Amino acid sequence: MDHDRVLTLLDEFRIETPSWGYADTGTRFGKFLQPAAASTIDEKLADAGTVHEYTACCPTVAVHVLWDFSVGVDAQQTADVAKKHGVKIGSINPNLFQDQIYKFGSAASSDERARAHASRHVNDCIAIGKAVGSDLLSFWMADGTNYPGQDDIVSRKRRLAGAFRQWHDAMPDGMTLLVEYKPFEPTFYHTDIADWGMAYTFAKEAGPNAKVLVDTGHHLPGANIEHIVAFLLDEGMLGGFHFNDRKYADDDLTLGSIDPYAVFRIFHEIRNAAEIHGTDVSQIAYMVDQSHNMKPKMEAMIQTVTTAQELFAKACLVDRKKLLDAQAKRDIVAAEVCLKEAFFTDVMPLLSNWRKKRNLDPNPLMAYRASGYEARVANEREAARAARGQSGAGGNYA
Ligand code: LRH
Ligand code: MN
Numbered sequence: 001m002d003h004d005r006v007l008t009l010l011d012e013f014r015i016e017t018p019s020w021g022y023a024d025t026g027t028r029f030g031k032f033l034q035p036a037a038a039s040t041i042d043e044k045l046a047d048a049g050t051v052h053e054y055t056a057c058c059p060t061v062a063v064h065v066l067w068d069f070s071v072g073v074d075a076q077q078t079a080d081v082a083k084k085h086g087v088k089i090g091s092i093n094p095n096l097f098q099d100q101i102y103k104f105g106s107a108a109s110s111d112e113r114a115r116a117h118a119s120r121h122v123n124d125c126i127a128i129g130k131a132v133g134s135d136l137l138s139f140w141m142a143d144g145t146n147y148p149g150q151d152d153i154v155s156r157k158r159r160l161a162g163a164f165r166q167w168h169d170a171m172p173d174g175m176t177l178l179v180e181y182k183p184f185e186p187t188f189y190h191t192d193i194a195d196w197g198m199a200y201t202f203a204k205e206a207g208p209n210a211k212v213l214v215d216t217g218h219h220l221p222g223a224n225i226e227h228i229v230a231f232l233l234d235e236g237m238l239g240g241f242h243f244n245d246r247k248y249a250d251d252d253l254t255l256g257s258i259d260p261y262a263v264f265r266i267f268h269e270i271r272n273a274a275e276i277h278g279t280d281v282s283q284i285a286y287m288v289d290q291s292h293n294m295k296p297k298m299e300a301m302i303q304t305v306t307t308a309q310e311l312f313a314k315a316c317l318v319d320r321k322k323l324l325d326a327q328a329k330r331d332i333v334a335a336e337v338c339l340k341e342a343f344f345t346d347v348m349p350l351l352s353n354w355r356k357k358r359n360l361d362p363n364p365l366m367a368y369r370a371s372g373y374e375a376r377v378a379n380e381r382e383a384a385r386a387a388r389g390q391s392g393a394g395g396n397y398a
Contacts, residue, residue, distance in 0.1 A: 016060045042081050043377070065121070234273065239285060
């Protein structure tokens with residue numbers, strides 16, 4: 001593929017950053033605070049705007065409704081704040097897991113009060129989506145059980161299917177519902193949406209505007225994620241990604257820090273679907289879902305989105321004609337070499353060229369470090385937290 005074509009594809013490659021990636025988050029064993037961490041939605045949007053300023057590839061920000069929208073704050077106001085920082089509110093993430101009433105689940109719960117609470121919250125989320133002009137309603141449910149026999153799996157399945165149909169039909173035209181799956185955590189016996197097949201079935205039954213969201217951290221060891229991606233794409237059921245990296249489970253580490261070739265293979269299957277099978281891949285929502293417990297959050301996010309650009313550009317460089325020839329001849333080595341050659345191609349000159357065209361520093365991370373942004377906001381936010389009487393970590397997870 002000629003480099004101009006790759007530059008054009010890079011123009012179209014957008015990756016959404018999560019508001020919670022800028023806030024202090026932790027694990028169940030604790031939360032390590034960073035002075036420059038964002039606590040308010042304004043600070044989170046300021047950080048997201050700064051990442052977009054240095055990288056020009058992440059114009060939207062995913063929001064988590066209970067972490068980013070407080071009661072009585074007009075959602076439109078938040079959209080204006082986003083605009084002030086040069087970004088737009090992206091996917092709306094309902095929170096159906098942190099309220100006490102969700103002990104036995106939300107929409108799958110045998111407790112009718114929990115199901116009603118969940119539906120009220122989702123309707124609020126749809127209203128917020130309309131107000132901020134978002135076209136993505138992104139569901140992850142912690143629903144499940146911890147012990148065999150704890151609840152009837154099929155009854156839960158049917159409740160959930162009914163809820164997704166209702167929520168699908170409550171969405172305005174143009175909004176897409178994403179169903180995210182996860183094999184375990186926080187429940188450790190069964191999870192109601194445990195894998196891609198279950199998410200596919202719930203989405204299919206919900207209606208035409210429902211698709212599957214693939215969180216790269218939500219697979220059991222050994223799962224072939226790019227196979228799932230290729231399959232869902234060919235079914236027209238791939239709605240988007242939550243990118244992160246992991247060594248063991250849902251570790252939420254920065255993309256490409258453990259297995260960059262795995263991310264490359266995912267992008268390769270997407271380019272294959274487009275160029276060999278004529279699949280429309282323009283509506284895939286690329287999003288980051290990470291919690292930065294050790295790395296400085298802004299640097300981790302800039303590293304993540306620039307790594308995504310690099311691996312995407314490499315995947316665009318696979319010589320698919322040569323690949324198809326080798327596959328036709330069942331020349332396995334030649335076929336593999338097509339991928340390896342692209343993966344080991346240095347795309348920094350191409351990316352520097354893309355950034356220069358946008359008056360960006362060819363090395364966003366170093367440019368950000370040199371900006372002094374981190375130290376400046378650390379002082380401002382320490383003072384703001386003190387003024388708010390907020391010591392240590394805020395109430396929410398993020
Ligand atoms: C669940 C998950 C989900 C988000 C949360 C922050 O593990 O991946 O996408 O709601 O992380
Ligand atoms: Mn996720």
